[in-house]
Amino acid sequence: MEVKGVAFLARQAHAEQTFGAERWRAFLAEQAKRDPIFAQPMMPVTRIPADAFLRFNDALTQQFYAGDPQTYWKYGLKSAEYALGQGQLKPIFSKGEHRRFALYTPGIWKGYFTQGELAAQVQGDVAELRITGVPQPHIYFELSVMGFASGGLTYLSGKEVSHEVLKGFSRGDPEVVYRFTLPS
Secondary structure, three states: OEEEHHHHHHHHHHHHHHHOHHHHHHHHHHHHHHOHHHHOOOOOOOEEEHHHHHHHHHHHHHHHHOOOOOHHHHHHHHHHHHHHHOOOOOOOOOOOOHHHHHHHHHHHHHHHEOOOEEEEEEEOOEEEEEEEOOOOOOHHHHHHHHHHHHHHHHHHHOOOOEEEEEEOHHHOOOOEEEEEEOOO
């Protein structure tokens, strides 16, 4: 499994904005010693081996967020706010299109990862998202992706969106299933 460079660039933008470019460069130099892929310039289409990307995110979370696993959820929220507010998804979605966004999430998965699948179903006021086929079930894939979905649904609906975790890598399950309650 590979992760596309766009996911790395999102982490970089957030870290530079939050902690400063100098601190980011020092962190990245340390990561490049362990995984040389981080020594090369990253493009949105660069393919990063998933194991290196996960080590990178674990180290980032440890160094900047005291290892708090809920930081992965926050990465997703911030990425959704950016993507919908000023990034690549802004021209695609308008306020109020949260149901269409939920159905679009499988395409977002494919834009970031080369394996695994995200399926979405919307019935009434419920959106169920399911991640399957991930060869390296890590909480990053669960929390950042479902955080992205939650952030996008909240951003587009203008209301807080609640969710229920039915299955998750964080619970030792081989797949992830979240149920979101959509506002009317």
